[in-house]
Amino acid sequence: MVNDLILDVHDLKKAYDGVDVLKGIGFSLKKGETKVLIGPSGSGKSTLLRCINYLTTPDAGCIKLNGEEVLDTNIDAMRARMGFVFQDFNLFSHLTVLDNVRICQIKVKGKDKASATERAHQELERVGLADRAEAYPAELSGGQQQRVSIARALAMDPDVLLFDEPTSALDPELTGEVTKVMQQLAKEGMTMVVVTHEMSFARQAADEIIFMEHGYIVEQGAPDFMFNQSTHERTRAFLNVIAEHG
């Protein structure tokens, strides 16, 4: 049987100090799909992404990656198959760009230095930074740092890439260079979940948009449906606010 579900999240729940933040979230992602997660501040978007790779431990529910359940006991191996791109880049400041892209390949995947180096150069080329391999993160713009972080994730051959507001720490002129790379990845068939307020990216790259509020998925659908045909009052109200305030 062919099963092309890469990520399958079922009835995920999380509470902080007795307050329910995720109230039973379910969605799935097929190979090559990009889903964009939107919703007001505090709706649980980051908590959901962090629960998927156990940066935050869920209270209940089930997460499957390529048919295999993600558990406390296998989390290191599972994490190696899920790339995570953070808002604040999370690069090692004392390492060069090349070493940032190489280190997990060597330490987590056990690759030898030569093949990790070759792959790092390939991924840096892919994100348009072939000429900055010897720079340190502090010598790069925020947009360039985020592209290094994407290259680092790609070099691990992940089954899925998770992005939590990858451009929200960037000036508008730097946002475009990062969303362009992400759009290209979506086109090339990378499987991705992206939390973002960049609606032009969502329109162009998402197979589906998921709207979350108060720990629930309120509605999900293709971009055209969500932007133009949704009759759900909360979805429309949220998209109107985004359209007004960018």
Ligand SMILES: Nc1ncnc2c1ncn2[C@@H]1O[C@H](COP(=O)(O)OP(=O)(O)OP(=O)(O)O)[C@@H](O)[C@H]1O
């Ligand atoms: N470590 C934590 N301890 C306690 N409460 C938390 C923790 N992390 C998140 N929360 C709470 O959980 C709720 C959901 O937070 P979350 O960060 O997932 O929202 P979000 O949708 O990502 O918001 P934003 O758009 O502002 O990033 C919020 O009320 C938040 O205060």
Ligand SMILES: [Mg+2]
């Ligand atoms: Mg968040």
